[in-house]
Amino acid sequence: MFPIVGPDSWQEFLKRHAEMLYQCDFFSKRIVTKFGLQQYFVLVFLHLGSRKVYVTKCTRKPNATWMKEQAKKFVEHVKANCQEVTLLLRDRDGIYRSGFDKVFRDAGIKVKKNSVRAPNLQAHIERFIQSLQQKALDHFDYLVSEYVEHYHTERPHQAMGNVPLTGDWPEPKDDPPDTIPIECRTRLGGLLRHYERRAA
Incomplete structure (x- = not known):
């Protein structure tokens, strides 16, 4: 486990790999529909070096098929933008379905799971999601x-x-x-x- 700051820290690790590293995370929003209150899920990928994001279409059912489809679309996205991505960071949320990580491994991208209960390791994408919710979704x-x-x-x-x-x-x-x-x-x-x- 890396220390958060200092020599050989997590912060230094992120700086070294920023240009080839993405973080990903989910957020959800409960929306009133004709079927009642429904929860919709969105998956966000953030490129650490540029802070640019790739956001998936929302779904009510983030099942294994949907997860693999979004992973494939993301891989296509980085290829289309000629980005060299070697590392994807994500948390250990149980929402990540079977086959999700394999799509990235098959594309030559290593998936690193963060430690349990360590939101600071996902600070950049957590901040983006917080801003999105405050600036947009809270104005529903x-x-x-x-x-x-x-x-x-x-x-x-x-x-x-x-x-x-x-x-x-x-x-x-x-x-x-x-x-x-x-x-x-x-x-x-x-x-x-x-x-x-x-x-x-």
Whole structure:
């Protein structure tokens, strides 16, 4: 076991191998769905040298098939980016399924499991996940409220005469419709959009 700091420490080990080393870890989020509260899992890989990350698609079932598929996609990702990766660090969480490590070994990447109850050994990726949760996922209520507002006031509904549920739809005056500019309004950075003629 390495000491955390000092000569021949874990910190020095990471510095020496940073350009060819990735850390990986899971995080999860409980989300309200039509089937009730469901837990979704995401796997994150962080390149220590550049701090760039590769994030998998989320899943409710991180089974062995999904795990191997994500491992293969990650290996393809580093090859496509011409990265030389020789070492992958991960914790000993039981969520890692059979066959996951083998994908990396077959690609020439050594998998090193950290000591039990040693989160400091995964400090870089733990910090990224913490930031992601605080800056994005903790604002889930805001995302929902923005969509509900869009649904009520901006989204046209066929069954309601193609107008928003509020019934309000700005009608331009005077000019013929084909000469009136169309405006695009957005929410959530452009994820939600609606179009309307510019009111007079």
